[in-house]
Amino acid sequence: MAKALKIDSRDNCAVVLDDVRQGDRVEVRTEAGIVSLNAGSAIAFGHKIALAALAADQPIIKYGAEIGRASAAIPAGAWIHLHNVTCRRGREGRG
Numbered sequence: 806m807a808k809a810l811k812i813d814s815r816d817n818c819a820v821v822l823d824d825v826r827q828g829d830r831v832e833v834r835t836e837a838g839i840v841s842l843n844a845g846s847a848i849a850f851g852h853k854i855a856l857a858a859l860a861a862d863q864p865i866i867k868y869g870a871e872i873g874r875a876s877a878a879i880p881a882g883a884w885i886h887l888h889n890v891t892c893r894r895g896r897e898g899r900g
Contacts, residue, residue, distance in 0.1 A: 807844075809833045809854055811867035818853040818885050820867075825854075831882070842882040853885035865890055 809819035809831050818881060819833045825848040833840045833856060848854055853867065859879040864871040873892035880884060 806841075807831045809842075811835050811856065812867060815866050815869040817856050817859060817864075817866045819849050819856055821850060821852060821854055824848075824850050844885040845880055848884045855879045855881050855885055856882045857881050 807823040807825045809821045811819040825844045827846045829844045858861045858881050859875045863875045865873045873890040876891040
């Protein structure tokens with residue numbers, strides 16, 4: 806079983822510590838205990854996995870801070886990356 810690291814108690818994503826194939830079980834230690842997820846797709850080492858279903862425009866929280874927003878609904882166990890995250894940080898005032 807693959808492992809993932811939840812960095813901060815406020816995070817709604819975790820970082821996978823192995824390359825994960827679609828359908829693999831991923832285990833994450835949380836403040837509430839061990840959470841086990843099915844990977845919705847292949848996820849490379851060091852990339853993010855959703856710990857719970859996220860609605861479109863919901864903040865993505867990593868390190869206890871917002872790092873972006875879901876550009877579409879993201880199911881639990883899904884890969885979180887550029888294809889489903891938007892970030893305006895640093896782009897304020899640009900059309």
